Amino acid sequence: MTILITGATGNIGGEVVNHLIQQKLPFRALVRDRHKASQLEAQGIELALGDFSQPDTLDTALQGIEKAFLVMPNHLHQVALESNFIDAAQKAGVRHVVKLSVMGAGELPSTFQTWHRQIEEHLETSGMNWTHLRPNMLMQNMRWFAQTIAQSGAFYNCVGNTKISHVDARDVAEVAAICLAETGHENKSYVLTGGKAITFDEIAAIFAKALGRSVSYVDLPPADLKAARLANGEPEWYLDAELELFTCWKQGTGTAVTQAIPDLTHHSATTYEAFAQYYAQTRAQDFFSGS
Numbered sequence: 001m002t003i004l005i006t007g008a009t010g011n012i013g014g015e016v017v018n019h020l021i022q023q024k025l026p027f028r029a030l031v032r033d034r035h036k037a038s039q040l041e042a043q044g045i046e047l048a049l050g051d052f053s054q055p056d057t058l059d060t061a062l063q064g065i066e067k068a069f070l071v072m073p074n075h076l077h078q079v080a081l082e083s084n085f086i087d088a089a090q091k092a093g094v095r096h097v098v099k100l101s102v103m104g105a106g107e108l109p110s111t112f113q114t115w116h117r118q119i120e121e122h123l124e125t126s127g128m129n130w131t132h133l134r135p136n137m138l139m140q141n142m143r144w145f146a147q148t149i150a151q152s153g154a155f156y157n158c159v160g161n162t163k164i165s166h167v168d169a170r171d172v173a174e175v176a177a178i179c180l181a182e183t184g185h186e187n188k189s190y191v192l193t194g195g196k197a198i199t200f201d202e203i204a205a206i207f208a209k210a211l212g213r214s215v216s217y218v219d220l221p222p223a224d225l226k227a228a229r230l231a232n233g234e235p236e237w238y239l240d241a242e243l244e245l246f247t248c249w250k251q252g253t254g255t256a257v258t259q260a261i262p263d264l265t266h267h268s269a270t271t272y273e274a275f276a277q278y279y280a281q282t283r284a285q286d287f288f289s290g291s
């Protein structure tokens, strides 16, 4: 069996690669830029150059592939771009696509959830087998807050004391690797969460302990958060989509805890405390100024 991993230079795809290496499963990684993928190449991983925005580049990458993992960042044209990959996979005779989606797809009215459901539907009607992985907010998003924590010991959002069942991307990737390696996951959706929903104040306390420095969460009015992040150069469409999601979360839609990770991996979902310890060990320099 040959597996194709997209997003191999990214957060989740990179962790899927690690799991497939551990399991000694043969796979190929689709990358846009060979230089960015030099670490993968150094590990002896077979690379195929391709870009979802240039469908012609996908045909060679998909030759001989039976199962594929599909992921890309949120993007204004995400539905069209992921659909390009699905169409190319179907044409190449791929039998099964494991798609990285999002919790609330098809249920919440927010942009990211709507787009992911549209892509899921495109995959479901392709004739190929599918598995939708729907994670809640990733613990690894703490990287987005590292700069302000380093500068001022604080991070900012507008979700108040809402509880969210954050999930570790390494657990999500482990589930993806299981769905790629095994049968029995065809045409199923898995909602992937941590074992507990917690507030950003609780996260601040956990990170403060793990990093050995003060960390606090500052809640801002949504308009102030948007203005600050716009001034920081982030695109307005993206900020609006995030604010929609935060509004949904404030209504309690991000708190659900599911058993999919324990059921599939046979271990508990990673706790925020364990994640923070790991992140403090591997990324501590990101959270301190002058480093």
Ligand SMILES: NC(=O)c1ccc[n+]([C@@H]2O[C@H](COP(=O)([O-])OP(=O)(O)OC[C@H]3O[C@@H](n4cnc5c(N)ncnc54)[C@H](OP(=O)(O)O)[C@@H]3O)[C@@H](O)[C@H]2O)c1
Pocket (backbone or CB within 6 Å): 006, 007, 008, 009, 010, 011, 012, 013, 031, 032, 033, 036, 050, 051, 052, 053, 071, 072, 073, 074, 081, 100, 101, 102, 103, 112, 134, 135, 136, 137, 138, 141
């Ligand atoms: N963050 C969260 O809390 C969260 C929660 C649930 C779901 N999600 C979903 O997770 C996805 C993002 O996953 P991630 O964090 O692993 O993303 P990521 O770290 O930004 O990685 C994205 C990968 O996609 C590749 N890529 C980008 N554009 C591409 C294109 N046109 N063609 C082919 N490959 C392309 C990138 O390659 P390059 O290295 O060349 O750029 C990179 O390897 C989004 O769809 C998001 O909705 C995120």
